[in-house]
Amino acid sequence: MTLLLALTSGGLFAAGWYLMMRPSAVKLVLGVALVSHAANLAVFAAAGAGRQPPPLLASEGVAALAGSLPVADPVPQALVLTAIVIGFGVLAFTLVLVHRAYQTVGSDDLEEMESADR
Amino acid sequence: MKTLVVLPLLIPLLGAGTSLIFRGKAFQRGIALGVATLLAAANLGVLAAVLCKGVVCVQAGNWPAPFGITLVADRFSGIMLAVTGVVAWAGTLFALGTLDGRRQRFGIYPVLQLLLMGVCGSFLAGDLFNLFVWFEVMLIASYVLMTLGGERAQLEGGLKYVGVNLVASALFLSGVGIVYGMAGTLNLAHLSMRLPTAGPPGLLTTAAVLFLAAFGIKAAIFPLFFWLPASYHTPPAAVSAVLAGLLTKVGVYALIRTFTLVAAQDVAYTHSLILILAALTMITGVLGALAQHEFRRVLSFHIISQIGYMILGLGLFSPLALAGAIFYIVHHIIVKTCLFFVSGMAWRLRGTGELDRLGGFYSTQPGLCAVFLIPALSLAGLPPLSGFFAKLFLVQASLAQGQYVLAVVALGVSLLTLYSMNKIWTLAFWQPAASGAKTPSEPIEGNRGWLLAAAPAVLLAVLSIALGLGAGPFLEICQQAAGQLLDPKEYLAAVLESG
Numbered sequence: 001m002t003l004l005l006a007l008t009s010g011g012l013f014a015a016g017w018y019l020m021m022r023p024s025a026v027k028l029v030l031g032v033a034l035v036s037h038a039a040n041l042a043v044f045a046a047a048g049a050g051r052q053p054p055p056l057l058a059s060e061g062v063a064a065l066a067g068s069l070p071v072a073d074p075v076p077q078a079l080v081l082t083a084i085v086i087g088f089g090v091l092a093f094t095l096v097l098v099h100r101a102y103q104t105v106g107s108d109d110l111e112e113m114e115s116a117d118r
Numbered sequence: 119m120k121t122l123v124v125l126p127l128l129i130p131l132l133g134a135g136t137s138l139i140f141r142g143k144a145f146q147r148g149i150a151l152g153v154a155t156l157l158a159a160a161n162l163g164v165l166a167a168v169l170c171k172g173v174v175c176v177q178a179g180n181w182p183a184p185f186g187i188t189l190v191a192d193r194f195s196g197i198m199l200a201v202t203g204v205v206a207w208a209g210t211l212f213a214l215g216t217l218d219g220r221r222q223r224f225g226i227y228p229v230l231q232l233l234l235m236g237v238c239g240s241f242l243a244g245d246l247f248n249l250f251v252w253f254e255v256m257l258i259a260s261y262v263l264m265t266l267g268g269e270r271a272q273l274e275g276g277l278k279y280v281g282v283n284l285v286a287s288a289l290f291l292s293g294v295g296i297v298y299g300m301a302g303t304l305n306l307a308h309l310s311m312r313l314p315t316a317g318p319p320g321l322l323t324t325a326a327v328l329f330l331a332a333f334g335i336k337a338a339i340f341p342l343f344f345w346l347p348a349s350y351h352t353p354p355a356a357v358s359a360v361l362a363g364l365l366t367k368v369g370v371y372a373l374i375r376t377f378t379l380v381a382a383q384d385v386a387y388t389h390s391l392i393l394i395l396a397a398l399t400m401i402t403g404v405l406g407a408l409a410q411h412e413f414r415r416v417l418s419f420h421i422i423s424q425i426g427y428m429i430l431g432l433g434l435f436s437p438l439a440l441a442g443a444i445f446y447i448v449h450h451i452i453v454k455t456c457l458f459f460v461s462g463m464a465w466r467l468r469g470t471g472e473l474d475r476l477g478g479f480y481s482t483q484p485g486l487c488a489v490f491l492i493p494a495l496s497l498a499g500l501p502p503l504s505g506f507f508a509k510l511f512l513v514q515a516s517l518a519q520g521q522y523v524l525a526v527v528a529l530g531v532s533l534l535t536l537y538s539m540n541k542i543w544t545l546a547f548w549q550p551a552a553s554g555a556k557t558p559s560e561p562i563e564g565n566r567g568w569l570l571a572a573a574p575a576v577l578l579a580v581l582s583i584a585l586g587l588g589a590g591p592f593l594e595i596c597q598q599a600a601g602q603l604l605d606p607k608e609y610l611a612a613v614l615e616s617g
Contacts, residue, residue, distance in 0.1 A: 020285070025277065032284045039288035043295030076298060079247055083291055086254045090287075093261060094280055100265075101273040113274040 005045035012038035025098045025108040032094055036087035040080045047076035122167055123176045123191050125160035126199055126238035129153055130231040137228045147214055150227040154210035157234060161203030168196035169595065173602070173612035175244070183614045184308040188244030192609050193599035194444060198241045198371055201448050204581070205363045205455050206234050208574030212459055213356035215570025216466060221267055221354065229266070230360065233259035240368050244613060245305040246294050246380070249372060253290070253336070257283050260365060263357050264349060275349030282345040286335035293328035296321060297380070307613035310379045310606055319384055326381035326388050330373070337369030339429055340398040343422045347406065350421070351414035351471070355462020358414060362421055363455035367447050370428045374443065377432060378603040385435060393433035397524055400426030400531040407538045413461040413471040416542060417454070420497065423531055424450050427512055430524060434515050440600035442511030445593060449496070449504040449585060456493040456578035460486065463571055464546060473542060478551030485572070487547050492579040494543065496586070498536035504585035511593065 012034050019031030055071040102108050133153030137146045167174055168191050178187040191199070210230070217226060236256025243249040261283075265276035294304065300317040301309055313322060331342070338346040346366070350358050373392075381388060403423025410416045428450070431443025463486060464479065465471050479486050496503035509532055516525040585592060602608055 020281065028277075028281055032281065035285065035288045039291040039295075042292040043298070046292075046295040046299035048299060073302075075304075076295070079294070079298070082247075082251065086251070086287075090254070090258060090261075090280075090284060093258065094284070097261075097265060097273065097277055097280060100268060101277055104268070104270050104273055110277075113277065115271055115274060 001049060001051070002045055005041055005049055009038045009041035009045055012041065023110045025101060025110055025113075028110065029091070029094050029098055033087075033091055036083070036091070040083050040087070043076055043080050043083070047073065047079075049076075120174065120176050122160065122163055123174050123189050123242065126157060126164065126203075126242065127189075127235055129156045129160055130235040130238070134228040134231040134235070137231070138225065141223075141225075143219070143222055146222065146225075146227045150210050150230070151214065153231050153234075154207040157238075158203035158207040161199040161238070164191050165196040165200035167191075168193055173608050175612045183244075184303050184305045187248055188305060188307075188613055189242045190244040190307075190609065190613055191242060192602050192612075193595065194371075194374070194603060195241045197444060197448060197595065197599055198367075199238060201451050202234070202237055202241070202364060205360070205451055205578075208455065208459075208578055209356060209360040209363070211570050211574045212359060212462065215567045216356050216462060217354060224266060226263065226266055226357070229259050229262045230357075233263060233360070233364075237364050237368055241371060244307070246297065246309070246376075247304045249375075250287070250290055250294060253368070253372070254287065256365070256368065257287070260361060263361065264353055266357075267353065269352070271352040275352040278345050279349040282335055282342075286332045289328050289335075290332035293325045293332060296325040296328070300325070305613065306375070306379050307606070307610045310610060311614075313380065314383060322381065323384050323387060326377070326384070327391075329376050329381060330388070330392070333369045333373045333376070334395070335369075337366050337373060337425050337429070338422050339395050339425055340402050340422075343399070343403070343425075346422060347410075347415055347418040350418040351412065355414070355458055355465060359455045359458035359462065362417070362458050363451045366421060366425055367428075367451055370425060370432075370443075370447060373429065374432050374440070374603065378440075379606055379609070389433050389435050392429055393521070393524065396426045396430035396433050397527045398426075399423065399429060400527055404531045404534045404538065408534065408541075411473050411545075413464060413473060413476070413542065413546065414458065415471075416473075416538060417457050417461060420535065420538065421454060423535065424454070424497070426531070427509065427528065430528065431512055431515065434512075434519055434521065434524075435604075436515055436519060437597060437600050437604060438511060438518065439515035440603055441593060441596040442508065442515055444596040444599050445504075445511060445589075446508040448592075448596075449508040449582070452578050452581050452585065453493040453496050453505065456575050456582065457490070457497065459571070459575040459578070460490045460493070463575070466571075473545040476546035476551075477549045479547045482551075489572070489575045489579050490547065491543065493582055494539040495536075496582045498539050499532045500536070502583075502586045504582045504589070507586060507589035507593070 016031045016034030016038055019027045052070045052072040055074050105113055130153055133149050137149045173192045176189040233256055236252050236259055239252030243252050261280050264279055265272050298304055301312040335342040350362055400423050403419050407416050407419035428443045428446050431439045468476055496505040499505040499509040513525045513528050
C-alpha cells in the first residue's frame with residue numbers, strides 16, 4: 001500500500017515537473033496542480049497509510065484504546081486536508097493570473113513573457 | 119504577558135478584516151496607519167518581554183505542547199518581530215504617501231496587513247506545519263501584492279514568482295511528511311528531542327535537503343534565485359520595498375530555525391553544503407548586479423548577494439557566526455527597505471528607473487542624495503555604519519574557523535558592492551541630468567505626500583547609523599539569541615513544560 005502510494009506520488013511529481021518545464025502557461029498550471037497533489041500523497045506515504053479503523057471512539061472505547069487497538073493516525077489526514085484547501089485556493093489564484101496574463105500578453109507562451117527579465 | 123505574543127497576529131488580522139468590510143479610501147488609510155503603529159508597538163513589546171523574561175510561549179486553547187498549536191517567541195523571534203514592526207510602519211507610511219488611488223481602492227492595505235500577519239506568524243510558529251501554513255498566508259498575500267495593478271511586467275514577473283514558490287511549498291510539504299513519518303511529531307521542540315534517535319540518519323538528511331531547497335527558493339539562494347530579479351522591480355516601490363525587506367528574510371529565518379533545531383544532526387554534510395551555496399550566492403548576486411542598469415534591478419541582485427552573507431553565518435555554525443548572521447539580517451532589512459524607498463522617490467521624480475536616464479539629483483535634490491548615500495555605504499560595509507559591523511563579525515567568525523577562502527569571498531563581494539553602489543551614485547545622482555528627461559507620469563502629490571515618502575526613508579537611514587554606533591550592545595543581544603539557538607534547552611523547557 002505504502003509502496004503504491006510512494007510510486008504514485010513519484011509519478012505525479014515527475015509528470016508535474018515535466019509540465020512545468022513546458023513553455024505554456026496553461027501547462028504550468030496543470031503542473032502546479034499535479035505537484036501539489038504529489039506532495040499530499042507523499043505526506044500520506046511517509047506518515048504511514050494503512051487500513052486501520054478511524055480514530056473515533058465511544059466513551060467506553062477510551063479504555064479499549066489503552067489496550068493498543070490500532071487506529072489510523074489522524075494527524076497526517078489533518079495536514080493533508082489543510083494542504084488540499086491551501087493548494088486549491090492557490091490554484092484558483094494561479095488560473096486567474098494566467099488568464100489575465102493571457103489577455104494582456106496575447107499569448108500563453110512563457111517564452112514571450114520576458115519583458116520583466118530584460 | 120502571554121497575550122502579548124498573540125497581538126502581532128491579531129492586530130493585522132482585525133485591521134484587514136475591518137478594511138475589507140468598509141471600503142472607503144480614507145477609512146482604509148486610517149486603519150492602515152493604526153495597524154502599522156499598533157503592530158510596531160506590539161512587536162517591540164514582544165522583544166522587550168523576551169529580553170526580560172526569556173522564552174515566552176503560548177499554547178493555543180491550552181492544549182499541552184506536542185498536541186496543540188504552539189506560539190513561541192525566543193530572542194531570535196523577538197528581534198525579527200521588532201525589526202518587522204519598524205519596517206512595516208515605515209513601509210505603510212511610504213505607501214500612504216506614494217501609492218496611486220486605483221491600487222488603494224482595490225484593497226492594497228488589507229493585503230499588506232495579511233502579509234504582515236503571515237510574516238509575524240512565521241516568526242512565532244512553534245511547529246513545522248504551522249510554519250508551512252503561515253508561509254502560505256504570507257505567500258498568497260505577496261502574490262496579490264505583486265500582481266495588483268495588472269501591468270504587463272507585473273503579470274509576467276508574478277507568474278514566475280507564483281510558479282516557483284508553489285514548487286517550494288510542495289518540497290516543504292514533502293519534507294514535513296518525511297519528518298512526521300520519522301518522529302511522529304511536528305512540534306519543533308519535540309522534534310529536536312526525538313529526531314536524534316528517530317530513524318536512519320540518511321532519511322533525516324533527505325528531509326533536511328528538502329527544507330534547504332524549499333527555504334532556499336524563498337530566500338533566493340544560489341541556484342534558486344532567478345525569480346527574484348524577474349519580479350521584485352515590477353510592483354510599485356512601496357510594495358517592493360516591503361517585499362524586498364521582509365520576504366526573503368523569512369526564508370532565511372526558517373533556514374536558521376530548522377538547521378539549528380531540527381536538522382542539526384549531520385552538520386558536517388548539511389552545513390558544508392550551506393557554506394558552498396553561501397559563497398556562490400554572494401558571488402552570483404553581486405556579479406548580476408554589476409551587469410544591471412536599472413535602479414531596482416541592481417538592488418534586487420544585491421538582495422541575493424546579501425542573503426549569501428546570512429547563510430554564511432548559518433553554515434559556519436559557531437556562536438559568533440550565528441550572532442553575525444542575525445545582526446546581518448536586521449541590518450539588511452533596514453538598509454534594503456530604505457534603498458527601495460529612495461528608488462521609489464527617484465522613480466516618482468523622473469518617471470523611470472533606468473540609471474542612464476536619471477541623473478542630476480545632486481544639484482536638485484540634495485536631501486535625497488544623503489538618504490541614498492547612508493544606506494548605500496552601509497550596504498557596502500563602510501564604518502561606522504551597520505553594514506561594517508555585520509560583515510566584520512562574519513569575517514571574524516570565518517577566520518576563527520580557518521575558512522580563509524570564505525573570508526576573502528566576503529570581503530571581495532563587499533568591494534564589488536561598493537563599486538555597484540558607486541555606479542548608482544555616479545549615474546543617478548552625480549552626473550548631470552540626461553537630456554530629454556521626461557516628466558513623471560505619477561508625481562508625488564503635495565507636501566504631505568513628500569513628507570510621508572521621505573520620513574520613513576530618513577528614519578531607516580538614521581536607524582542604520584544608530585545600529586552602527588550601538589553595535590556593541592546590539593551584538594550582545596544577537597549573541598544571546600545565537601546562544602539560545604545553539605543550545606535550545608531554554609526553548610525546549612519553555613515549550614514542553616509550560617502546559
